[in-house]
Amino acid sequence: MNDDLSRSLAAAQGTCAAHAHSLGELPPLTRASGASEGEEDVRTAKRLRLRRAAVAARANASTKSGLITLGRVGLYRDQGVVLRTIKLGEADRIVTILTQVNGKIRAVAKGVRKTGSRFGARLEPTRHVALQCYRGRELDVVTQVETIDAFRRIREDYGLLTHAISMLEATDQVAQERQRNLALYRMLVGALRTLDSRPSPVIAAAFFWKLLSLEGFHPMLDGCARCGAESQPLVALDLVEGGALCEDCARLGGRRVSPEALATLGMIVNDNLRQVLAGPPPADVLEEVERLAIDAVEFHSERRLRSAALL
Ligand SMILES: [Zn+2]
Numbered sequence: 001m002n003d004d005l006s007r008s009l010a011a012a013q014g015t016c017a018a019h020a021h022s023l024g025e026l027p028p029l030t031r032a033s034g035a036s037e038g039e040e041d042v043r044t045a046k047r048l049r050l051r052r053a054a055v056a057a058r059a060n061a062s063t064k065s066g067l068i069t070l071g072r073v074g075l076y077r078d079q080g081v082v083l084r085t086i087k088l089g090e091a092d093r094i095v096t097i098l099t100q101v102n103g104k105i106r107a108v109a110k111g112v113r114k115t116g117s118r119f120g121a122r123l124e125p126t127r128h129v130a131l132q133c134y135r136g137r138e139l140d141v142v143t144q145v146e147t148i149d150a151f152r153r154i155r156e157d158y159g160l161l162t163h164a165i166s167m168l169e170a171t172d173q174v175a176q177e178r179q180r181n182l183a184l185y186r187m188l189v190g191a192l193r194t195l196d197s198r199p200s201p202v203i204a205a206a207f208f209w210k211l212l213s214l215e216g217f218h219p220m221l222d223g224c225a226r227c228g229a230e231s232q233p234l235v236a237l238d239l240v241e242g243g244a245l246c247e248d249c250a251r252l253g254g255r256r257v258s259p260e261a262l263a264t265l266g267m268i269v270n271d272n273l274r275q276v277l278a279g280p281p282p283a284d285v286l287e288e289v290e291r292l293a294i295d296a297v298e299f300h301s302e303r304r305l306r307s308a309a310l311l
Helices: 003-021 038-065 152-156 158-174 182-197 202-214 259-269 273-278 283-301 306-310
Strands: 075-088 092-099 104-109 128-134 140-149 234-238 243-246
Touching: 075 104, 075 158, 075 182, 092 128, 092 158, 092 182, 140 182, 152 158, 152 182, 158 182, 158 202, 158 283, 158 306, 182 202, 202 259, 202 273, 202 283, 234 259, 259 273, 259 283
Parallel strands: 104 140
Antiparallel strands: 075 092, 075 128, 092 104, 128 140, 234 243
16 A cells, blocks of 8 residues: 555544544433323333344344444444445435445435435445444444545545545445455545545546455566566556566457556556656546556456446
């Protein structure tokens, strides 16, 4: 990881920890019923019994799965980046979040589409939040949210937003539900912070190549990936061969790449993103590097990046 991203990550950790502690007391799990006479009493008692039984069942389940709980069963706190949301019923949404500790989770945000919702805009894609959730069998339920990073600059700039959304989509594709992936989480938060503070089209491209590296794909760029020649100029990139190709091998396949794009790509995969950001190559080279990155992500995930069409 380059110095710049590492620094913003270190800062991220500090802010995150501070926010995690400021979430305050957990709300009570049950609320006393207002009506309390006759049949209403019986119904309330029955409801509470059922609820306690459900809580107990979840307690057993969460103990077995090693869920981090906070004194109360099934409730957990974490922090994460909102990857996407879909509508649920009249007023709710299902929110997909890449969290620091619990991996990718899907949670219901109740009433989030009503005006005056207590969640406000805090659960929109790109938001970095501290949250408290109630663990469910498939879907969790969001009970509290606080913003860590609003990424206002990204949200107000369509160009930056499309880059951010394509990073979120690629993250969503590789992240596994409820499987912790701290490196991915840190990389995403770092990339969003860099995009928000020092916008550049190279950030999304670098993020894609880093994502592939995390998944175990490191393109070979210091020699021909097919014949191994190291002294020949490299003129193409072949994802099947796993790297750059010399002129002879490029006749058999691969995609032609400019020397400038290959050089930029080399700096990115060798952790010199700072150098690229300091002296950015011309727009057409950046575009080429980005296109190569999107192709590589789609090739390795065997899925289209829908948001890449907007870039
Ligand atoms: Zn070759």
